[in-house]
Amino acid sequence: MTFAVITFPGSNCDQDAYRAAKDVLGQQAEYIWHKDTDLKGADVVILPGGFAHGDYLRCGAMARFSPVMKSVQEFAAKGGPVLGICNGFQVLLEAGLLPGAMLRNRSLKFQCEHVHIRVEQTDTPFTMACRVGQVLRVPIAHGEGNYFAEPDVIARLEANRQVVFRYSTPDGRITDEANANGSLANIAGLCNERRNVVGLMPHPERACESILGSQDGLVLFESVMKAVAHA
Amino acid sequence: MIDPTTLERHGLKPDEYERIVSFLGREPNLTELGIFSVMWSEHCSYKSSRVHLKTLPTRGPQVLQGPGENAGAVDIGDGLAAVFKIESHNHPSFIEPYQGAATGVGGIIRDIFTMGARPIALLNSLRFGDLDAPGTKRLLEGVVAGIAGYGNSIGIPTVGGEIAFEPCYAGNPLVNVFCLGIAKHTDIIKGVASGVGNAVYYVGAKTGRDGIHGATMASAEFDEKSAEKRPAVQVGDPFMEKLLLEACLEVMQTDALVGIQDMGAAGLTCSTTEMGSRGGAGVDIDVTLVPQRETGMTPYEIMLSESQERMLLVAKRGHEAEVERIFEKWDLHAVQIGVVTDDGFLRVKEHGTVVAEIPNRALTDEAPVYQRPMEEPAYLHEAQHLDLDALRSARASRAEELLALLESPTIGSKHWVYRQYDHMVRAGTINLPGLGAGVVRVPGTDRALALSVDGNGRYCYLDPKRGAMLAVAEAARNVACAGARPLGATNCLNFGNPEKRPIMWQFAKAVEGIGEACRALGVPITGGNVSLYNETDGNAIYPTPIIGIVGLLEHADRVVARRFRGSGDALVLLGDSGGELGGSEYLRVVHGLVRGVPPAIDLDREKRLQDVLVALADGRLVRSAHDCSDGGLAVTLAECCFDTNGIGAEVEIDPVSAGSNQAIASAAALFGESASRVLVSVSPDDVTAVLRRAAAAGVSATMIGQTGGNRIRMAIAGSTVVDVAVDVAERRWSSAIARYFARQVA
Numbered sequence: 001m002t003f004a005v006i007t008f009p010g011s012n013c014d015q016d017a018y019r020a021a022k023d024v025l026g027q028q029a030e031y032i033w034h035k036d037t038d039l040k041g042a043d044v045v046i047l048p049g050g051f052a053h054g055d056y057l058r059c060g061a062m063a064r065f066s067p068v069m070k071s072v073q074e075f076a077a078k079g080g081p082v083l084g085i086c087n088g089f090q091v092l093l094e095a096g097l098l099p100g101a102m103l104r105n106r107s108l109k110f111q112c113e114h115v116h117i118r119v120e121q122t123d124t125p126f127t128m129a130c131r132v133g134q135v136l137r138v139p140i141a142h143g144e145g146n147y148f149a150e151p152d153v154i155a156r157l158e159a160n161r162q163v164v165f166r167y168s169t170p171d172g173r174i175t176d177e178a179n180a181n182g183s184l185a186n187i188a189g190l191c192n193e194r195r196n197v198v199g200l201m202p203h204p205e206r207a208c209e210s211i212l213g214s215q216d217g218l219v220l221f222e223s224v225m226k227a228v229a230h231a
Numbered sequence: 232m233i234d235p236t237t238l239e240r241h242g243l244k245p246d247e248y249e250r251i252v253s254f255l256g257r258e259p260n261l262t263e264l265g266i267f268s269v270m271w272s273e274h275c276s277y278k279s280s281r282v283h284l285k286t287l288p289t290r291g292p293q294v295l296q297g298p299g300e301n302a303g304a305v306d307i308g309d310g311l312a313a314v315f316k317i318e319s320h321n322h323p324s325f326i327e328p329y330q331g332a333a334t335g336v337g338g339i340i341r342d343i344f345t346m347g348a349r350p351i352a353l354l355n356s357l358r359f360g361d362l363d364a365p366g367t368k369r370l371l372e373g374v375v376a377g378i379a380g381y382g383n384s385i386g387i388p389t390v391g392g393e394i395a396f397e398p399c400y401a402g403n404p405l406v407n408v409f410c411l412g413i414a415k416h417t418d419i420i421k422g423v424a425s426g427v428g429n430a431v432y433y434v435g436a437k438t439g440r441d442g443i444h445g446a447t448m449a450s451a452e453f454d455e456k457s458a459e460k461r462p463a464v465q466v467g468d469p470f471m472e473k474l475l476l477e478a479c480l481e482v483m484q485t486d487a488l489v490g491i492q493d494m495g496a497a498g499l500t501c502s503t504t505e506m507g508s509r510g511g512a513g514v515d516i517d518v519t520l521v522p523q524r525e526t527g528m529t530p531y532e533i534m535l536s537e538s539q540e541r542m543l544l545v546a547k548r549g550h551e552a553e554v555e556r557i558f559e560k561w562d563l564h565a566v567q568i569g570v571v572t573d574d575g576f577l578r579v580k581e582h583g584t585v586v587a588e589i590p591n592r593a594l595t596d597e598a599p600v601y602q603r604p605m606e607e608p609a610y611l612h613e614a615q616h617l618d619l620d621a622l623r624s625a626r627a628s629r630a631e632e633l634l635a636l637l638e639s640p641t642i643g644s645k646h647w648v649y650r651q652y653d654h655m656v657r658a659g660t661i662n663l664p665g666l667g668a669g670v671v672r673v674p675g676t677d678r679a680l681a682l683s684v685d686g687n688g689r690y691c692y693l694d695p696k697r698g699a700m701l702a703v704a705e706a707a708r709n710v711a712c713a714g715a716r717p718l719g720a721t722n723c724l725n726f727g728n729p730e731k732r733p734i735m736w737q738f739a740k741a742v743e744g745i746g747e748a749c750r751a752l753g754v755p756i757t758g759g760n761v762s763l764y765n766e767t768d769g770n771a772i773y774p775t776p777i778i779g780i781v782g783l784l785e786h787a788d789r790v791v792a793r794r795f796r797g798s799g800d801a802l803v804l805l806g807d808s809g810g811e812l813g814g815s816e817y818l819r820v821v822h823g824l825v826r827g828v829p830p831a832i833d834l835d836r837e838k839r840l841q842d843v844l845v846a847l848a849d850g851r852l853v854r855s856a857h858d859c860s861d862g863g864l865a866v867t868l869a870e871c872c873f874d875t876n877g878i879g880a881e882v883e884i885d886p887v888s889a890g891s892n893q894a895i896a897s898a899a900a901l902f903g904e905s906a907s908r909v910l911v912s913v914s915p916d917d918v919t920a921v922l923r924r925a926a927a928a929g930v931s932a933t934m935i936g937q938t939g940g941n942r943i944r945m946a947i948a949g950s951t952v953v954d955v956a957v958d959v960a961e962r963r964w965s966s967a968i969a970r971y972f973a974r975q976v977a
Binding site: 015113 | 379470471473474560562649650652654655657658661663672788
């Protein structure tokens with residue numbers, strides 16, 4: 001199967017996502033330049049981390065106007081699996097593919113460190129190989145990952161079971177101390193109502209090999225391979 | 232006609248001016264004077280340092296590119312090269328910490344990708360005044376945020392570094408940044424202009440009035456008026472640099488380029504001159520064609536601007552369209568601003584009229600070189616005198632002294648700092664910051680590179696030659712502790728005003744020490760940077776040479792880190808403890824003293840130690856390795872216990888002879904900083920093999936204890952002198968820097 005990795009000017013985790021798909025998982029991978037509209041027959045689309053368009057104006061705000069985003073919207077509308085990682089998640093929020101917005105971390109600083117996230121939902125293409133309550137150890141690296149939405153939006157997300165990952169303790173408790181950046185309801189990742197578009201702040205592509213300190217990110221890639229194979 | 236005030240403003244001496252007139256055979260105009268002033272500044276010409284730098288070893292079978300290019304390069308096998316360099320941005324960082332540090336990072340990254348290498352790791356070496364002195368927190372926060380802001384955004388991991396706090400840096404912080412890149416040997420490209428008629432292109436950010444005379448600023452001392460120099464600090468745009476990086480690497484994959492160089496210090500002037508000079512050619516440009524972001528700029532301003540994120544490149548004839556197309560893809564516009572000539576002149580035109588015409592040679596090879604006078608500093612003799620018998624133990628117990636050392640900002644955890652750096656982007660970092668040397672995989676291979684930057688200003692103040700040797704040894708030892716064979720070095724030489732004899736003496740002695748140590752340890756210098764005039768109101772910093780070393784691990788998965796891996800491992804100390812306290816962290820933290828002579832170093836013994844470390848790692852015989860430096864064996868042992876979820880250790884060591892006071896003697900055994908020592912933990916099954924290998928190599932190795940429990944216990948000749956819980960010690964160590972900022976958040 002083929003992973004399409006979108007490259008915006010300023011993306012800087014596109015090569016990491018590409019390598020995880022191609023070298024670690026042995027799948028096809030294609031870079032898609034943001035000015036192109038052809039997704040090259042992709043089965044999965046990844047919006048990678050980085051600072052698209054320098055994150056000037058607002059994180060992800062300009063990237064949604066890139067020509068490729070129209071194709072990504074169409075791909076998602078047909079039910080294709082789309083994963084936004086870190087800045088890619090921010091782009092999904094700005095593009096309206098996922099609800100809510102990001103504020104600065106409550107530390108008011110960029111934070112790079114390993115955190116723990118608990119898998120809340122397993123009926124998305126990126127978590128179907130997980131157990132509910134499974135705790136993953138994955139790195140974060142962001143300055144603006146403090147998830148915010150109006151109370152009615154949060155209520156709807158919870159009611160629809162759209163919160164896919166929450167920051168947790170290593171043993172899976174959802175505490176304020178375990179909340180890496182101050183996100184409402186410890187939200188680390190979300191899906192859309194149709195459940196095929198998932199965004200998360202942590203970097204699963206940086207946690208696919210034991211030499212990097214964790215392989216817990218692999219399960220997201222393995223999930224979508226399973227999902228595509230069964231589709 | 233140039234008057235004396237104009238000359239002084241340009242930092243040129245009257246005899247230098249006469250030299251200019253004799254070269255040109257006439258008086259220079261103001262634009263030409265400006266060009267000479269930046270090219271002949273200390274920063275660009277190395278006029279005070281050059282005669283000394285020439286003595287450094289720069290050759291070796293592994294060296295692909297030595298000093299003189301934008302960065303050095305060493306062979307790392309498989310047709311690949313490690314391209315690396317360190318550079319200072321001290322003066323701008325003091326004036327404007329965020330932008331000063333950010334543009335320092337931007338500049339060193341450009342030096343690396345200019346060589347055709349993809350940058351894969353950053354490190355930095357920082358010096359500040361005491362953390363509780365006025366202004367230090369603001370500088371530290373600004374510098375760290377600037378490094379993070381630039382490196383994180385461009386997507387190059389900051390994988391390590393070092394920071395020290397000493398009062399002498401309060402008015403003159405040091406910001407030295409190091410970058411490593413990887414290139415195929417065949418892709419290495421140089422900063423040359425050649426081929427008459429070839430097009431000279433300008434690409435990147437537009438030129439503004441920022442940074443005019445930055446190079447001259449970096450070549451003068453600071454005083455109370457320095458804040459007025461703020462306009463001379465440039466503003467960075469990491470997004471622009473990311474586009475330039477990707478576009479340049481893409482262009483370099485074609486066969487379209489003759490040469491390329493970034494516009495760093497002295498901007499367009501330096502890049503046109505140096506490219507022409509290296510290629511034995513001349514360059515003609517018309518400043519009216521240079522993209523400008525402000526109106527009404529004069530040729531003088533355009534030639535001297537240090538606006539960031541700009542590159543100069545020479546395209547092969549017939550390949551112009553190819554070059555332009557690739558830059559267009561990245562929304563960058565490559566603009567032809569001139570051509571290569573064969574007359575060896577830098578010729579600057581404005582609307583076709585020549586406004587400056589200078590032989591390249593006059594600006595580069597013929598720049599002044601000074602053999603500046605020197606003399607041993609008056610302070611030295613007195614400062615080297617250390618009377619241990621006069622010391623009274625300042626704390627009730629050695630355990631309390633250990634805790635005081637662990638929570639001193641120089642020794643304590645730097646987590647507060649490196650948490651702000653993206654140290655994992657590119658998914659190649661296999662030794663995270665704080666665990667020893669930074670280690671990154673070499674993409675597409677099983678290999679990895681270990682990197683370390685080290686220096687000790689206090690040692691160099693007390694003995695510049697020995698201090699510099701110790702810096703080289705420590706950087707190489709850190710790399711060897713990770714299991715990597717040191718391959719090459721780069722240096723950043725931070726000193727005071729070279730026009731003062733004692734400062735020049737410090738410089739000359741330090742370079743001597745670096746040369747000797749690099750020769751003995753087999754690590755040639757492949758490039759670097761000199762930063763002089765680090766003085767404020769006449770007070771110089773400690774002489775601070777910073778050494779960056781790159782080493783190669785044949786098998787990435789055999790990397791070794793600082794922390795203990797489990798209980799029940801044997802602890803083996805490699806090397807000998809002499810209890811040397813001169814210039815130690817212990818004397819400064821516990822007794823408030825900067826005194827004595829730094830530890831002795833036997834380079835032959837050091838080399839054998841490093842060889843053994845690499846062999847032990849390759850044979851998977853050690854589980855952890857950590858060198859003994861600031862704070863001695865006791866601090867090393869404690870640090871090995873940290874970040875392990877509380878694995879403790881128990882050791883017994885020999886007494887040392889140090890004065891007649893019992894408390895000081897035991898402190899010397901615990902906190903003495905004798906060089907060439909490494910603490911390794913070894914699985915019990917491998918102890919015999921480790922001891923045998925060490926003995927065969929002529930390295931002394933002593934089993935001093937084992938890991939286990941949750942306390943740090945140290946005994947000297949049977950009597951316990953330290954016994955503290957790991958979690959208590961770790962809390963003190965973890966809060967060393969963070970505690971200074973905690974109040975602000977609350």
